[in-house]
Amino acid sequence: MTRRVKRVVVSSGLREADIRPPALLSEFKRLSVQDALEFFGDASQLVEVPCPACDSGDSKTVFRKNEFFYRCCNACGSVYVSPRPSEEALQSYYANSRASLFRVQHYSRDTAKARRYHLLSSHAEWMGQIYDEVGNPDARGYADLNTCSPEIFDEIGAMKVFQPLLSVDPLLDPAGVSEVAVDIVGRDGLSGLGAISAFEKVEHQFSPEAYLRQVRDMLADGGLFFFTTRTISGFDLQILWSRTPYIFVPEHLNLLSVEGIGMLAERCDYELIELSTPGQLDLELVRHAAINDPSIKLPPFIAYLLEKRDQEAYWDFQEYLQKHRLSSHVRVVIKKK
Ligand SMILES: [Zn+2]
Structure with missing residues (x-):
């Protein structure tokens, strides 16, 4: 990984419960696990794959x-x-499962306000800033893939940087939610875009490589692809590993490592602009998981830290994780070569 690749540290007082209320998440997970057995229960239909990153x-x-x-x-x-x-x-599965329907009907809508405040405005600001710094000024079209939070378009629209705004195969229809004009389109035939975003989508693609190549075809030269995903390099996943309660099929098929993400970008002919892990919740997620599942035995150091130190120590620790790309929420910017 080159030293020039950008990494950031952020803090906004984000709380796990705001963006993933426990009751909604556990119902979504319950349906996902049930549906997965129904849709993918026949083992003979499953496909062996090599590492999706490298x-x-x-x-x-x-x-x-x-x-x-x-x-x-x-x-x-x-x-x-x-x-x-x-x-x-x-x-x-995504077209017909109860879990997908639940996501659209409850999960996305009910958490929209908290997500908008905490995440969407910072996502929009992030994209606008990077586009200003390294984007192609002649390509101003912006598309969000499989939009789950149509409010992103209001945040993007307010910046007056991108035009037109496209929602590609949205999961939640922007009509009636977004206050700005958004065109709903399919992904076929799209080209020449300046910026494309995909929030928490890479982890459930059958082939992240095919996905990145498809996005590349939609971008202008020098166009930017912004994505967020979960990385196995992050603290909570490394500590909880198989006991991580919020990792399940088919939502999480790919938990790419920080190194793997760099290799994937390279293989798909992109330049890596930013690879940060600005996650704010690793320690809180570990603490919650251990409280909810007493069979989880935390390493003594982590148990000691959680029990004997205060909020300031937790923040400092989380900031360290962010700074050194050791949080499991990763955000990436890659540029079409
Ligand atoms: Zn690999």
Whole structure:
């Protein structure tokens, strides 16, 4: 990884419960796990894949979640589900499962306000700033893929940087939610865009490589792809590992490592502009997981830190995780070469 790649530290008092209320999350997870068995229960239909980040076939099974096996790549450390549901099976799942419907009807809407305040405004500011610094000034079109939070367009629209604004195959229809004009389009035939975003989508793609290449085709030369995802390099996932309660199939097929994300960008002919882990919740997530599941045994140091130190120590620790790219919420900017 080059030293020039940008990394940032942020703090906004974000709380896990604001963006993922426990009751909604546990219902969403319950439906996802049930639906996964229904849609992907036939093991003969699952497909073996190499590492989705670096393409290495050298891996070992590290844990199992509800009939699915997570493997760890020996080359880049990414963790991924293999064998996994096919592209077609995943499409059918997202179009027809109860979990998908629940996400649209409750999960996205009910948490919109908190997410807008905390996340969407900072996402928009982030994209505008990077575009100003390194974007292609002649390509001003912006698209968000499979929009879950149409409020992002209000935040983007207010900056008056991008035009037109496109929502590609939205999960939640921007009509009636966004106050600015948004065109709803399919992904076929799109090209020449200056910026594309995909928030928490890479982790459930059948092939992140195919996904990045598709996005590349939609971008102008020098166009930017902004995405957020979960990384296995992050503190909470490294500590909780197979006991992480909020990792499940098919939402999380790809938990790419920080190193793996860099390799993936390179393989797909992008320049890496930023790879940060501005997550603010790792320690809180670990604390909650341990409280809710007494069978989780935290390493003595972490247990001691949580028990004997105060909020200031937690913040300092979380800031350290952010600064050194050790939080599990990663945000990435890559530029089409
Ligand atoms: Zn790998």
